[in-house]
Amino acid sequence: MTVKTMAEVSASGIEVEVLFWVGCAGSFDARAQKVTKAFSQLLEKAGVSFAILGNEEMCTGDPARRAGNEFIFQMLALQNINTLNMYGVKKIVTACPHCFNTLKNEYPALGGNYEVVHHTQFLQGLLNDGRLKVEGGAFKGKKITYHDSCYLGRINGEYEAPRHLLADLEADLVEMKRCKTTGLCCGAGGAQMFKEDEPGDKRINIERAEEALSTDATIVAANCPFCITMITDGMKAKDKQDDVMVMDISEMILRSVK
């Protein structure tokens, strides 16, 4: 399949249904790229016309803002808003809850107003509308635990869409003790992803990986590229990388799509 950029589609006068905001991790991180590709394939299977900004996309500025660097945040945000408004973008879907939060909640104050959905919400919509159909198959009856990312869950209140998707896969969802509103952070937020931990007894991702392991699930379902990195690292540190897979929900859907 070919994924088109906004520049390409607008040059040929095509109006797309939705803009897929890929994000830095989705564009460059080898693991997250797989999620980007999986989600693109799902969009194609569902017949959704979409485009990406490609090289015109920049980091939303989330880690800079949370680190305290408002200057760089505004610099990136204003450029992104300029680009998005130039293409007249109305609806954005993204597979990164940090991008999702910043586009949805922080860009309006800077002049960027869009309908922003997280890819788990978008996929839920496609299944509800019958544009995508899944059968349990690969994950039917499998013990799966779900890790709520802070920025989709506690911060934006979306706990159900990802769980509905897992239910559609007929997976056996085993919740961790800390889930939904009390879900434990993977340790990456607030620009922690880009620095060493402060001194302490333990890394946060190890704490979370241990909690996931205690459910005996063989798959940890996630919705965020940074959570996937963090929990995968945690599994490696516990030497469980061969027993437990950390997957984005879109990858699971792709394997089960009819």
Next chain:
Amino acid sequence: MQQIIFILLFGITSFFAYRQFSKIYRNIMLGKATDRSGDSAARWQNVVLVAFGQKKMFKNWIPAIFHLFIYVAFLFTQIELIEIIIDGVFGVHRFFAPFLGGLYTLIISSIEVLSLLALVATFVFLYRRNLLKVPRLVKSELNGWPKLDANIILIGELLLVTGIFTMNGADSVLQWIDPTHYPSTGSLAISSWVGPAVFGGMEPESLMLTERIGWWLHLMVVLGFITYLPYSKHLHIFLAFPNVYFSKLTSRGEMENMPEIMHEVKSMLGIESDVPPSTDGELPEFGAKDIFDLSWANILNAYTCTECGRCSAVCPANITGKKLSPRKIMMDIRDRAEEVGKNIASGDLKYAKTKDNTEIKTLTADNYDDGKSLFDYISREELHACTTCNACVEACPVMIDPLEPILKMRRYEILTESAGPPDWTPMFTAMENGGCVWQMPVEREAWREEI
């Protein structure tokens, strides 16, 4: 005689309380203006559900139930307190009893049952704090005064309940002996049978004395409590209500925008700016260095904090042994506000400094400089450990936001001091130069070739 003592004591207490509470108000107002008006329907809904209704307490049932006992007992006992004030001022006894009849019996009985439940709760809380040592109640930031403060209040609670039962128990016996001076309260739920059992064999004179001791004990604990509150973490019994009302209604995911730097960013990007430049010659300071740079809502948060530690118990950094504790952040802000407030009130010019060295006649918040700041209370290590996960914000039963001051202090460190964790420098550089969190040799859209 008793009336005079009562009026005097009540007057003195009110005077001191008024003075102390005014100081707290002034300290809160040392913070910057922030707009917390608008959508009063949503705000009142929060007050009803979260403050009155204790909604967020019920995430953790055991402490919630026992706290509810004390809370409801406290609310109901105010009715009895009104009667005590009337009786005290006018020298009458159980002023409401003849008027209310059966309703009086019901009200006082309810207070008795609630007081008994509150008594149980008090013992449970003393046990949890001192013997069971619930982790969030024994963390290091509580060492010293905070721990003592918590126990003082619980012991005060024990005295208060003792006062109520002594007063009502002796009274119920006196009603049989001297019905003209001791109007009938009807059959009270607890003291009407415990009273005769305990005080039944006593002489009328000692009974009258016992009743007075109970009455005065109740009153003294209440007056003591009012005087003590401004120094204690228990301010939440009042401040929880305004704090919940003024809590942020915008999305948790939205950090407060900084329009003051928008002009510079826009002119740098060559975008036409509708925001006026912020600088008037001198270099502006961004973010928060001291309480003056926080909002009044942040400081109100700090005074509302009951130091229960639900925030720190769910903080991923704190759980994994990092120095950050959201509760300590709130305690530090309050301590610093107290320090600054006290120094300003002293009027001592050694705390005054101006930038252009003009002579200062009076010390104000604007020329205040004691050479210290919030950074003397909160270390950078604490600020750097936060993942912005909002677990603390979610956990707080009275809607305190410990995250906002942390992020404001990070802004000061990065924007004003150009400091911060060195690890972040390559990230900033990559973002500034390449629009990506990592410095990458390939194009952003390169992945689509491999699909």
